[in-house]
Amino acid sequence: MSKIKDYALLALGAAALSAGSAAVGYLSNKLVKRFVVKENKPKALGTFAxxxxxxSGKTTxxxxxxxxxxxxxxxxTLSKDVKGRVLLTGFFDDDFEIQELVDMPGTKDRLNDWLGLVERSDHVFYMINLKRISEKEYLRKVKLDIEKTSKSRSVSNSKIRRKINVVGTHLDQSKWKELDDSHNILQQDESLREVMELMGDARGYFYPANLLDKSSSTRLIKCVVNDCIN
Ligand SMILES: Nc1nc2c(ncn2[C@@H]2O[C@H](COP(=O)(O)OP(=O)(O)OP(=O)(O)O)[C@@H](O)[C@H]2O)c(=O)[nH]1
Ligand SMILES: [Mg+2]
Structure with missing residues (x-):
């Protein structure tokens, strides 16, 4: 039934209720329930890699x-854990749904699994531990991952979704711990700039956050959802 009809029946039901008709009131209640369920259907965000x-904070x-x-x-994390559909609730008036989420160990043997996800997922998030970004060996590994990720993303079969987003975690333990997570001074850091530049056209958003802090993590999730739907 169309939405206009739903509205008309709701109005009718409400009028009947105020007139004291129990039978029509019951029908009206059923309609209200159906209407509410329909309006609250979660909005799809697509698949996440x-x-x-x-x-780096993947599981967190x-x-x-x-x-x-x-x-x-x-x-x-010791094995691949496919979460399927995930309901994201409590952050906005509307609920959202992620169509697929996969948690995997961050070990080298999972790189090919990751690159497969990168090719087919709607939204890609690479996690960087900001506490470790100035460690030479850590930066080398991150850069290798990003190079491979950019290649896989460029052959993504989705024409519109070719971006790679970066979540910078452990902000509270990094050299930027005194700054808040909206500070763009981070992007002027040489190591981070090198990483972001490796992405070329695939460069997406950069989200610095303390995942263990309620306000920082809430802000992160809200930004991620907003950027996914816009
Ligand atoms: N202080 C701080 N700790 C964090 C943050 N994010 C994650 N952690 C902690 O860092 C540790 C590692 O986080 P995980 O989410 O398990 O990391 P992971 O990438 O899933 O690790 P593997 O599964 O081993 O690959 C945990 O003890 C988290 O509680 C952050 O922003 N700040
Ligand atoms: Mg994990």
Missing amino acids: IWGQPD FIGLLMGRDNSSKKEQ
Whole structure:
């Protein structure tokens, strides 16, 4: 039934209720329920691919998207964990749904799995531990990952979605810990600039955050959702 008809019947039901008709009132209640359910249907965000070196915060980020409490002890991810459809609720008036989320270990043997996800996913997020960005060996690994990720993203079969977004985690333990997560001074950092420049046309958004902090992580999720739908 069309939305206009729904509105008309709702108005009719409301009028009947005020007139005290129990039977029509019951019908009206049913309609209200149907109407509300229809309006609250979560909005689709598409599929997400999330990866980064070990301890970069992948599982923590996925936990935030799933509305999980991240306060429990860190557990290393040992196998591929496909989450399927994930409901993102409580951040906006509307609910959103991620069509697929996969958590994987950040070890080198998962690189090919990741590159496969990069080719087919709507939104790609590479996690960087900002605490470690000035470590030479860490930066080398990140740059290798980004180079390979950019290549895979460029053959993505989706013409509109070829961006790679970067989530910079552990902001609170980084050299920028005194700054808030909206500060764009981070992007002037030489190491980060080198990483972002490797992406060329695939360069997407950069989100610095403290994933363990409520306001920083809420802000992150809101920015991510906004950027996905715009
Ligand atoms: N202080 C701080 N700790 C964080 C942040 N993000 C994640 N952590 C912690 O860093 C550790 C590693 O996070 P995980 O989410 O397990 O990292 P991962 O990338 O899934 O690691 P693997 O599964 O081993 O590849 C955990 O103890 C988290 O609680 C952050 O922004 N700030
Ligand atoms: Mg993990």
